[in-house]
Amino acid sequence: MNDRPTVAVVVFPGSNDDHDAAWALGAMGADPRLVWHAEATLPEGTGAVVLPGGFSYGDYLRAGAIASVAPVMDAVRAFASSGGPVLGICNGFQTLCEARLLPGALRPNHQLEFVCRDARVRVESADTLFTRRCEEGQELTIPVKHGDGAWYADEGTFVQVAARRQIVLRYAEDVNGSLGNVAGVVNEAGNVMGLMPHPEHAVDPLLGSADGGLLLAALVDAATSHLLAAA
Amino acid sequence: MRATVLVRPKEGILDPQGEAVQGSLKKLGFAVDSVRVGRVIDVELAASDEAEVRAQVERMCSELLANPLIESFQIRVEEP
Numbered sequence A: 001m002n003d004r005p006t007v008a009v010v011v012f013p014g015s016n017d018d019h020d021a022a023w024a025l026g027a028m029g030a031d032p033r034l035v036w037h038a039e040a041t042l043p044e045g046t047g048a049v050v051l052p053g054g055f056s057y058g059d060y061l062r063a064g065a066i067a068s069v070a071p072v073m074d075a076v077r078a079f080a081s082s083g084g085p086v087l088g089i090c091n092g093f094q095t096l097c098e099a100r101l102l103p104g105a106l107r108p109n110h111q112l113e114f115v116c117r118d119a120r121v122r123v124e125s126a127d128t129l130f131t132r133r134c135e136e137g138q139e140l141t142i143p144v145k146h147g148d149g150a151w152y153a154d155e156g157t158f159v160q161v162a163a164r165r166q167i168v169l170r171y172a173e174d175v176n177g178s179l180g181n182v183a184g185v186v187n188e189a190g191n192v193m194g195l196m197p198h199p200e201h202a203v204d205p206l207l208g209s210a211d212g213g214l215l216l217a218a219l220v221d222a223a224t225s226h227l228l229a230a231a
Numbered sequence B: 001m002r003a004t005v006l007v008r009p010k011e012g013i014l015d016p017q018g019e020a021v022q023g024s025l026k027k028l029g030f031a032v033d034s035v036r037v038g039r040v041i042d043v044e045l046a047a048s049d050e051a052e053v054r055a056q057v058e059r060m061c062s063e064l065l066a067n068p069l070i071e072s073f074q075i076r077v078e079e080p
Helices: A018-027 A072-081 A091-098 A155-163 A212-230 B016-027 B050-065
Strands: A006-011 A031-036 A046-051 A086-089 A105-107 A115-123 A139-146 A150-152 A167-171 A182-186 A192-195 B002-009 B039-044 B071-078
Touching: A006 A018, A006 A212, A018 A031, A018 A212, A046 A072, A046 A091, A046 A212, A072 A086, A086 A091, A091 A105, A091 A192, A115 A182, A139 A212, A150 A182, A167 A192, B002 B050, B039 B050, B050 B071
Parallel strands: A006 A031, A006 A046, A046 A086, A086 A192
Antiparallel strands: A105 A150, A115 A139, A115 A167, A167 A182, A182 A192, B002 B039, B002 B071
8 A cells, every 4th residue: 555645635616725735735645636526436545535625616506505416525425424534625614514514504704705814723622533633722823715604503503513522623713703713613423524724725834834734634644544444 | 397496594694795785775875774685596397297396496495506504495386
């Protein structure tokens, strides 16, 4: 087996952070493979999947709605239900919520503006596949750039998600009107995560922060573990 | 047959688009208390039985056309 685990980066029409994600994953030790949305399968030996940022299908209907039913999503769903780690970044987070692989929905930012800047996010739980390289309570600086980033869930869902410690990241300040300042959540099984900030844009001090690398490197670890468990 | 689907932001859900439109209407001098922006989707279907059309479109709404967490929908079925 190649010692670099294969991480599939799905490319939808309108994805625009696919190459950045692939580059960053490569820098973290993965063998990234771009996978076109019309593919029915993931590359053989895929250890993790990333749904990247962008504006898939022009955000038609709702951000992530059309992508959530793209052909490749059946394979992503099957991969997730087999315990495979899946990370959705920004538009990928929106897509995972639309696909109901993650709780809640992303609504337009309350301030009616696209927000594009570094955000400080707090690690609420270091006990996930994606945050194992972080400390609980650690503050990360990771850029956000989105118009539809306000996470929303009804009260019952919010209470449940919080009680199950599925809220992984919260903004240290109000960035977009997100309920409970939620910046990232995991599914109940803990192997699917979505976040609005862009870890792939924060993997080197030259970019202003290398904090995103902690999340992506943990994903690469999880990809290796998933492949070993399947071997 | 044709079905018209009206998708609206659910009551109580913040609608920044509606607020922006309301702000502009006020600027034009209209006294407006509230604006909510939704979406109209016309669907032409091969099915000709009204109940069947309604059932199909309801499934379309819950699977794709609306996000039931944040949007409500209404379906109107019309003879061609």
